[in-house]
Amino acid sequence: MSQDPNLFWFGCVLWLVSVLVIFNLVYSHLPKKVAATQKQVHPIKYAYVINTDEEKEIAQLRQECARLRQKLQQQSxxxxxxxxxxTFYQLETLLTNYPTVCKVVREHPDLPAKNILPLFxxxxxxxxxxxxxAIGSPLAQVPYNPQLHQTDDRDIxxxxxxxxxxxxxxxxxxxxIISPAIVSRNLPPIPNSTKSYAVNFT
Structure with a gap:
């Protein structure tokens, strides 16, 4: 059975048109897929940049804290x-003479105390x-003030x-008040002395 030449060429043209249409459809979708891929990649990349900047800032803050801590330690x-x-400069005379005074007192127990008082x-x-x-004077008699004085007698x-x-x-x-004065109803016992040390408060 013989074929019609017109039908043959019509079929060829139809096949060629179909191929072109399919190729055009596939090619037209390629840029959209690439763009979609780029949209998915960019947020991840942007987030990575933000995290990196935050880590750098945290590292800088830690370094600054360490530097300030070291500076405070040095100042302290x-x-x-x-x-x-x-303090040593103010007490230099006492500190330099104290060892010698101790030795002299041990070797001369009868040494008058008045010879040592200037060191203080x-x-x-x-x-x-x-x-x-100073709060008060030693051995002075004063009215009891709980804001200034400390005593073991609770009934005062x-x-x-x-x-x-x-x-x-x-x-x-x-x-x-740095240190309250220690007080009592009675005078402290003073060895080898009959002198009264009561002093009226003024």
Whole structure:
């Protein structure tokens, strides 16, 4: 059976058109797939950049904290060294003479105490330098004040006359009690002395 030449060429043309249409459809979808792929990649890449910047900032903050901590430690060490030096300078006379005084007193127990008292003048100087004032005078009789005095006698009432055994100290600048004076109803026992040490409070 013979074929019609027109039908043959029509079939060829139809096949060619079908191939072109399919190729065009496939090719037209390629850029959309690439663009879609890029849209999926870009947010991940952007998020990675943000995380990297945050890590850098955190690392910088940690370095700054470490630097400030080291600086504070150095300043604290410097302040402590300055305080020790200034304190030693104020007490230099007492500290340098103290070992010799101890040796002399052991070898000469009858040495009058008045010969040693001048060594303690440096303590008065450092207390004045710090702004510390004594609370009361030794062996003075004063009205009991619980804000300034400390006693083991719980039944002592406010205003009752007591004797100062050991003076206390207060900061004259801050008006703060550093150490209360130790007081009692009776005078402390003083060996080999019959002298009365009661002093009226003024």
């Amino acid at each position: 060490q410097k302040l402590r060294e300055d305080f020790q030096y200034n 003048k440096s303590l008065d100087k450092i207390l004045a330098h710090w702004g510390y004032e 009432t406010v205003g009752e006359k007591v004797y100062i055994w050991f003076v206390g100290y207060q900061d004259s600048k801050l008006e703060h």
